[in-house]
Amino acid sequence: MTQRMRGGPLEGVRVVELTKVWAGPYVGKLLAFLGAEVIRIESLDSLDVTRTYGVKDINKAPGFQAVNPQKLSVQVDMKKPEGIKLVLDLLSKSDVVVENLRPGAVKRLGLGYDVVKAAKPDIVFVSMGMYGSEGPLSYQTGYAPCFAALGGLSLLVGHEGSAPGAMNIRYADSTFGAAAAFATVTALLHRRRTGEGQFIDVSAVESMTSMIGDTIMDFSLNGVVHECDGNLHAEMAPHGVYRCANNEWLSIAVSSEEAWRSMAKVMGQSDNALFSTHAHRKANEAALNQAVSAWTADRDVHELVELLQQNGVAAAKSQSSVDLVADPHLWSRGFYREVTDKTGQTKNIIGPSWKMSRDAEITNAAPQLGEHNAYVFGELLGLSVEQQKQFADSGVTR
Amino acid sequence: MSAMRGIKVLELSENVSGEYCGKLLSDFGAEVIKLERPGIGSPTRQLGPFSEKGDDNERSGLFAYLNTNKRSVALDVTTAAGSVALQKLLSHVDVVIDDHASGWLKRIGLDPETLDENWPKLVLCSITSFGQSPPEDRLHAEDLTVFQASGLGYHTPSGSPDDMPPLKGAGRFLTSYEAGLDAALCISASLYEREVSQRGRFIDISKQQVLASRLDYVLGQMVAGDMDVSTNRTQFDLFGPAGIFRCRDGFAYIWMSAPSHWDGLRKLLGDPEWMNTFPERWLERECTPERVKLCRQYIAEWLATQEKEKVAAEAQKLGLILVAVNNAEDLKASPQYAFRKFFAEVNHPVLGATLHPTVPYKLSATPALITMSAPLLGQHTSLLGEQP
Structure with a gap:
């Protein structure tokens, strides 16, 4: 099957997803981008909300399509015992299962680790929860902004002296998914070397804390509790985002004296003793930021980026969604790429964050609901056409 | 038992992204040898938070956090002698991690273009701000500027008024941690395949792409033409009382x-x-x-x-x-973090006993573990002489 032979480091690995919304599906997407065959198990009676959100046609839901390219979909009614039996049959022929259903839901379905392990002793079973699957707070649930709030990030983001404003509301699920994906692949590596499978329990909140490890270390070492401080940075000044002409924004980060000298020269601030060393610039940071803001205010952001870059200063435009979708560099690197859906229509998607030699081919758009029933039930599970029809007629598969 | 025991990693990284990637592997048991410039060491040794006690090279809490379970060999690979030693090391390792600007690897004699020819079994991962061939106006970058170029920055915080500047995100190094995570994922996957094929691979991680790909749910809809793009700072937001x-x-x-x-x-x-x-x-x-x-x-x-x-x-x-x-204090007191043992006490010869945040995944058979504190500068340089 073309799905199985796309190249890439995970070619030949079969992953089954019992996932909803974003974090779980993101794991499957990363593994699919690395070459794995990823099969989503879906139920018409318990659809992923991203299949239905804002659209009438569950096969054309934009959010679902954005996070599920290059995957397969089978439709199974998991409320029926025969449905669970089919899922277990598929798991017995798979390498990984990823779930991010509500706490305890897979157990209630009859698909807990013990049951799956009995069907497939070396399975890599990946369980994702806001707080992980066990512990005094594991009953609690939430969405991405909750992960960032609980994990210690939200409090660190905001303008100096004001209430915390938090990361963008879209941040967290995918980071959680990336951490789970790394753990999954490492478990596969261990299994390949020893034959041993295992259970992986991933916490969304901890995945957030991992993104501020050094901030936590400051508390461990020195008892310092950080609060939001705008764009300040202990080791860099200037370090900020400054308004330019046309209400566009320029980010600048000066990490060395050499870079500052170059920048001071083009700004006409070479002789300003207030800014002569990093310590001076930190001590006079309000004045420094005022000087930079005055310098950028009426200038064109692209011209400033070019000028600063020519002088060895780290600077970039703060990119809006218009800028991002038009970013020629992202197009030329193949980050944005075209895939084809079942009906032959092409569609642009976000590709992987990496380029690698002997990469996996990424050609297919997200699947229609149950698009791969025949492949999975026929070819993988060996059901006859007649058996498949019986399952469909009785509503087990549709 | 550790999932990556016996896997040898050479770390050329001198920044947070590559060092974090190395830590993710070393905490799974990989043998990570970190090359550091004699006398100076990794630049992360000069970044805070600092402990009050100790020599200047040994009191960084950042370095201590990022380099658990690693060995430090003092070697300047940009010198002629260092280059010879590097070439020798390359034949003994499975993985190389680097996070210098693109072009640096070629200059030290490890050209990604000739990897397949010269080191066919080597997995080489390079983490850069904009990938291997950055445009002229993106040659110089820091975490803040990459964050702002990725779409996350312009839309942080949610609900921002137009006249307030976009923000940096949480902490100093979120961009680098994110990139280190994807790098570790790709290295682990490459090792999985290499067990059977015996073939190496070059991995090119772009920090900008890592952050932009984290926005796939919205950015994917935008690039597909299914969601409007605009210059609104609130374009990614969900509206409501939350x-x-x-x-x-x-x-x-x-x-x-x-x-x-x-x-x-x-x-x-x-x-x-x-x-x-x-x-x-x-x-x-x-x-x-x-x-x-x-x-x-x-x-x-x-x-x-x-x-x-x-x-x-x-x-x-x-x-x-x-x-x-x-905040950090709340997390230290969290009964859930205590239950999952998210904080681990690490004894460092200079910093003393310190609680480190660990990793967000618990593996039943091969948990990540910190068995060694970060190395002192050049603590394991004698390993060089031991290579056959």
């Missing part, structure tokens, strides 16, 4: 999008009069800016009298999604 509110002892975050959340709030507040002025199912069907504002006012008044942990526990039991907004 947000951060002040409590008696800090802040709490409340999420509200479904009738069940509204019902939960009603139970928690004891069916207050003001809630009856809102239509049923308004969150889904009639979520006007006026109602959002009014609802937020009432929530703010009420939460100002509450304690974050206590009210969160009560709310969660009623199906309302409300959580504490934690």
